[in-house]
Amino acid sequence: MRTTTAPGADHSRRESARRAGWCRLAATGALLAASAAAALGAAGAEPAASTWRVGVARRVITPTEPVWLAGYGTKRVPDGKLHDLWAKALAFEAADGGRAVLITSDFQGVPASMSDRVFARLAADHGLDRARVMFAYSHNHSSPRLGDDLLDYYPVDPAQEALVERYTAACVETCVGLVADALAALAPATVRVGAGRATFAVNRRDNPEAEVAGRVARGEPLRGVTDHTVPVLTVTRPDGQLDAILFGYACHPTTLASTTFCGDYPGFAQVALERSHPGTTALFVNTCGGDQNPLPRRSVALCERYGALLAAGVEEALQGALETVPGRLRTTFRMIDLAYERVVTAADLRTAADDANAIKARWGRRLLAKLEAGGSFAPAYPYPLHAWRLGDTLVIGMGGETVVDYALRFKRQWGPGTWVLGYTDDMAAYVPSRRVWEEGGYEGGAFLYEYGRPAFRWAGTVEDTVAGAVAELVDEVAAGPARGADGTR
Ligand SMILES: [Zn+2]
Known part of the structure; x- marks a missing residue:
């Protein structure tokens, strides 16, 4: 975590085009509609009958109050925005009746304490259980704090914490409303997948930031x-309108570390795609970018350039x-139990409370108070895992x-077209592979305290535990009708 235009006019056009299309279809009846679709196909638009109903929605989430920016382990008071932050949603309804909703967002980190509220509401309001909702956040470091995410990163400030909770509560309502919008917008569509490439992500564990520019200048790999890989999924309406582009990339949105809200490189990529495809909503998911950085970085020009490179990959x-x-x-x-190597003791926390590292000291004091109040710590963390299969396309959510090893492993196991999303549902912590865990360092070593966990490290079995559970989930979606988390079909 800590590491070293308004589209309204476009959307009005899209809505008008869609309404016009629907009036035409309603007036001519099903048989004529099929002929019309065939005629459009002959003219180069949408050629085949739609097999999905898809709904697309978007809402602004830019704070209107001075919620501090999230990440980097420092207090950053906002001073404005380069562009708006967004939450967006794609609702899928398959021909066989199965439904699922993907929420994407420009948030840095969504804590379970927030997403659980969204999931509970969606289950109550729409009968969507956890199997059917994935809540992705880009991990954008130019976005606001949320709930108790990375709580010990920031100076204790009750007024700010009240503001963060008010903003978080508003975002819960926004996300619930967003999904309702997407479900209400369900309409026939063709869904397609493909992939491009963008090469600006750098393995930050193996390439210190200060050395990257020199290595590149010397021609060293x-x-x-x-x-x-830039995985891409498109939603196209029967009239040929490209309504949504979902795309992913494995890299930290940490090009910028300023005090101005924006979507970092994924935000610029979404803006670029929505400009070049009027009426389209572009949605971003971070794949497995835990150990990847956009390097070099630290300028708006570079951030825009990376956004343009990613849009070019799309x-x-x-x-x-x-x-x-x-x-x-x-x-x-x-939900699986991800075991800690060792739960901290009161003695550990007393030592931490005196640490020169302010984050560790705040963590030590906070958890020690919990212990002294009679609390205890579980030996494992409840960790969320999803598997979706759209047609033959597997989407894994973690x-x-x-770290990138998970994407590489799962794509070897289940094919290069597999989508492997990190940063879904809960900003649990870094999730290292066995290799990264053995190497140690920031993503693999004793840093769980930064996320408020009652331990320093995961157990060394972390990759085996995650990969074993993912394999079982992939088996579950390999055959048979759609099934909810509660076993209902
Ligand atoms: Zn991070």
């Missing part, structure tokens, strides 16, 4: 594993051979800051 996919996704949907979800 950068080191370490990366995942430069365009490459759009111009290539996109594969149509059959209208079948299966979803499953599980909580927290998953």
